[in-house]
């Protein structure tokens with residue numbers, strides 16, 4: 001296809017797993033596509049880096065050779081509380097570990113190889129929809145497209161530009177910060193652990209090259225109370241959990257300083273706004289403890305790609321495309337997000353975590369049922 005300069009069928013804003021997997025699929029289907037990412041690949045990102053097994057075949061099918069990467073396969077989940085109680089359960093489908101540094105940059109390479117115009121180190125600052133055309137203002141120029149996909153993640157200035165509804169409903173007490181390290185230590189390959197501490201939880205599991213991802217989330221207020229000093233908060237709060245104290249004091253830390261983000265909120269936002277089709281975290285955020293955010297992001301890109309194809313083949317109108325996509329989002333993910341939000345409430349609270357651990361130990365089938373409610377089937 002002859003590509004008119006700066007004019008594309010689809011523009012994708014944000015190059016995380018949702019935007020990149022959509023770009024790869026669209027390129028495979030023969031559509032012209034530009035993707036904007038404000039950072040330069042490869043880069044680190046706050047994430048537990050555990051991918052639910054439901055996405056394995058999808059990633060291999062679009063061209064990522066996961067088998068070749070020899071990634072750790074994670075089969076068991078353990079949950080602990082500061083009083084040292086621990087619950088352990090085999091995960092019904094499990095997952096695999098891969099850093100976002102590797103996953104996102106490999107997907108970006110794949111997208112480029114397939115002909116996607118990947119503009120990294122290129123922030124989008126504005127977008128408008130007029131006369132069936134999107135105009136996208138980026139740090140590297142102005143672009144136009146017929147469809148525009150918002151894949152910019154948890155929050156961006158673009159949400160304000162679009163005056164998105166979720167911004168008006170924000171609850172300040174539900175504002176979280178996320179902190180991530182890569183470490184080496186003596187720990188099993190096939191276990192993911194979640195450790196509760198006051199007002200937060202910390203996950204640990206293996207990724208590639210014998211490294212482990214140690215990543216936690218806590219209410220922003222917790223960090224504020226400790227004068228914004230991450231180390232002090234870790235010593236005074238996280239170390240109350242004996243497992244965390246051991247991991248933090250015995251690990252070899254591979255970063256000079258942690259990767260940190262703020263303004264994490266949990267909940268559904270909207271799948272379509274101002275004709276922009278919202279993908280992954282831009283549409284809604286599942287609680288990180290579910291280890292399902294990346295799979296939701298990829299599954300939504302899988303469905304959206306099919307609908308975009310139908311739109312370009314003139315089988316459905318723009319209005320039908322938007323309605324179908326919105327319906328899909330609500331039916332597939334809203335209950336998963338709600339259940340994981342309840343679990344997060346539980347795992348933030350030490351007394352409730354102790355109670356739940358006791359209950360799940362006595363009735364393992366209940367633990368299994370709860371885990372099953374947070375993930376989907378392979379696609």
Ligand SMILES: Cc1cc2nc3c(=O)[nH]c(=O)nc-3n(C[C@H](O)[C@H](O)[C@H](O)COP(=O)(O)OP(=O)(O)OC[C@H]3O[C@@H](n4cnc5c(N)ncnc54)[C@H](O)[C@@H]3O)c2cc1C
Nearest residue numbers: 014016017018038048049050124153178280281288293294
């Ligand atoms: C603490 C924590 C732990 C987590 N652990 C897990 C886990 O173990 N497993 C799991 O499956 N999920 C986990 N998640 C969730 C997971 O990280 C997200 O669901 C996933 O990254 C969503 O992908 P995405 O592509 O929608 O967004 P992102 O991966 O956030 O990608 C959005 C991209 O858009 C870019 N961007 C933003 N604004 C602009 C702009 N204006 N112009 C250009 N680019 C822009 C950003 O730089 C970013 O790269 C965790 C989340 C948190 C907060």
